[in-house]
Amino acid sequence: MTEAHVLTEVKDGIGWITLNRPAVLNALSAQMTDGLITATRELERDAAVRCVVIRGAGTHFMAGGDIKGFHKSLTQEREAHLANFEMRVVRAHQLIYQLRRMPKPVVASVQGAAAGFGLSLILACDLAMATDDSFFTLAYRHIGLSADGGATYFLPRIVGERRALEIALLGERFTAQKAHEIGILNWLVPKDKLADETLKLARKLADGPTFALAKAKQLIRTSFDNSWDEHSHREAELLPACAATEDHLEGLNAFLEKRPAAFKGR
Structure with a gap:
């Protein structure tokens, strides 16, 4: 029996997705x-899940597409390969779409190589933590392709247009330190601390006011697409929605009583 290429586990409010x-x-x-696609859809709908983490099995996050598979398909079944290529990309973009609409915080926990679609996947997540010896490349140009997975959309929004063009057009490998410096990564940690620090971050997010965090994500995600006038109305609509939650009252009580808040996400 073929081992699953994706493993999913839910534990203590955290949904773990492992590339396998x-x-x-x-x-x-x-x-x-x-x-x-299945994992993100199920975790999105699972009320018990308050934070999602994506990680890679073994010593690497993701080295991009299956190059050997591409070559075999292109040389042996060229017409079928090219006829199905667009739908393969559309299918991958369904995953990115589900990640972006996920109302729960999504964290990429990265070690080793993150190339091609692996980098796209990191860019689509909300937050990213990586080991200080990890490395990155958009890579597509080396096999005569542009990019997918939303890389050409997310990258300029994170690092700026000129830097995004450098990364895409040259395809050079860059270090975790550079990825952190230009905003692709939020945190760098030693290799032996990645699991513990990822869990600590996921726990902090899962224990937070997840209804309010979802609304904050929604506002930030749409901010580049709206004018200030439009966006100000969205803020004015969503903040009162948060104010009506149990979490808001709990947060006020906890602050006044000088104790940690026990948020429930509603």
């Missing part, structure tokens, strides 16, 4: 894409 092809550096396969 360590022998090939977790290269993206059709089965992995389908597994990620």
